[in-house]
Amino acid sequence: MKDIDVFPNKIKNGIKEIIKTEDNMRRSRPGSAVFSIILFSLLLMLSWARTARADSIDQAVAATIEKTKNYSTADLQALTPAEKAKFEKGEPVIRLIKVEGEGGGDRENFAKTVVLLDADPEVVYEVLVDLANYPKYFSSVKKTVVFERGKENGLDYQIYLQQVHLPVIPDVYAYIKLFSQKVDGNGDGKTDKYLVWWVEDDRKLLQDEKGKDLKPNLKYNYGSWNVQPYEGKSLIFYHEITSPNFWVPKMAWTKANTWVGIPQVLEDLQKSARLKKQK
Numbered sequence: 293m294k295d296i297d298v299f300p301n302k303i304k305n306g307i308k309e310i311i312k313t314e315d316n317m318r319r320s321r322p323g324s325a326v327f328s329i330i331l332f333s334l335l336l337m338l339s340w341a342r343t344a345r346a347d348s349i350d351q352a353v354a355a356t357i358e359k360t361k362n363y364s365t366a367d368l369q370a371l372t373p374a375e376k377a378k379f380e381k382g383e384p385v386i387r388l389i390k391v392e393g394e395g396g397g398d399r400e401n402f403a404k405t406v407v408l409l410d411a412d413p414e415v416v417y418e419v420l421v422d423l424a425n426y427p428k429y430f431s432s433v434k435k436t437v438v439f440e441r442g443k444e445n446g447l448d449y450q451i452y453l454q455q456v457h458l459p460v461i462p463d464v465y466a467y468i469k470l471f472s473q474k475v476d477g478n479g480d481g482k483t484d485k486y487l488v489w490w491v492e493d494d495r496k497l498l499q500d501e502k503g504k505d506l507k508p509n510l511k512y513n514y515g516s517w518n519v520q521p522y523e524g525k526s527l528i529f530y531h532e533i534t535s536p537n538f539w540v541p542k543m544a545w546t547k548a549n550t551w552v553g554i555p556q557v558l559e560d561l562q563k564s565a566r567l568k569k570q571k
Contacts, residue, residue, distance in 0.1 A: 439453070480540070515534075
């Protein structure tokens with residue numbers, strides 16, 4: 293029994309339950325004992341494997357988001373001729389990056405988008421950090437509740453709950469910690485790029501008007517915006533990874549996000565930035 297002490301408590305307790313079950317079942321029905329132990333062991337291993345894969349994906353995504361902070365106009369050279377044509381028309385260029393856990397675990401699609409919006413970068417940034425008005429800015433956002441603001445390591449942050457309404461599937465709830473920063477890379481007092489990025493956050497549950505808990509239902513939810521002035525417009529590098537913890541075909545989720553979700557968010561952002569500038 294001492295050998296199991298090397299495992300985390302969750303696994304350790306599971307192993308103890310297996311041993312206990314084995315003793316009890318062997319005394320009554322030996323055949324069913326073997327089946328029960330095998331089934332219980334498989335469920336336990338699957339539970340442990342999901343946790344391990346999620347952790348390693350979290351690390352991979354965090355590293356990817358960190359890289360987005362350094363994107364510049366030089367990265368446009370990586371566009372193919374077809375992608376460059378779309379970019380010059382103001383259409384989003386979306387690439388999917390496979391992110392997987394260590395040892396070949398879960399594979400999730402990380403959407404990497406570059407787009408040129410006909411909008412002022414400063415105003416785009418103001419829209420992105422104005423969380424309380426997201427339902428006005430973005431057509432898919434049904435509700436936003438901001439309940440903490442502050443600074444962390446010199447960066448502004450806000451913590452909020454967001455409810456997103458999507459066709460067919462249930463509404464998506466997410467508790468998010470959003471960071472924002474203006475960068476003066478040349479030291480001339482001018483902003484060279486506006487950075488906004490978010491991560492999942494573990495918050496106390498809020499309730500809706502009927503007293504129902506607004507439970508988060510996303511497995512992964514990370515993303516970032518890198519907004520820069522470019523030819524009188526906004527050059528935007530946008531990254532995101534979202535994955536639900538309710539069942540939906542992965543391909544359907546990805547297609548809906550890349551064909552409808554992301555383009556709609558960018559269209560709403562451009563419209564909202566224009567309207568905000570006019571006020």
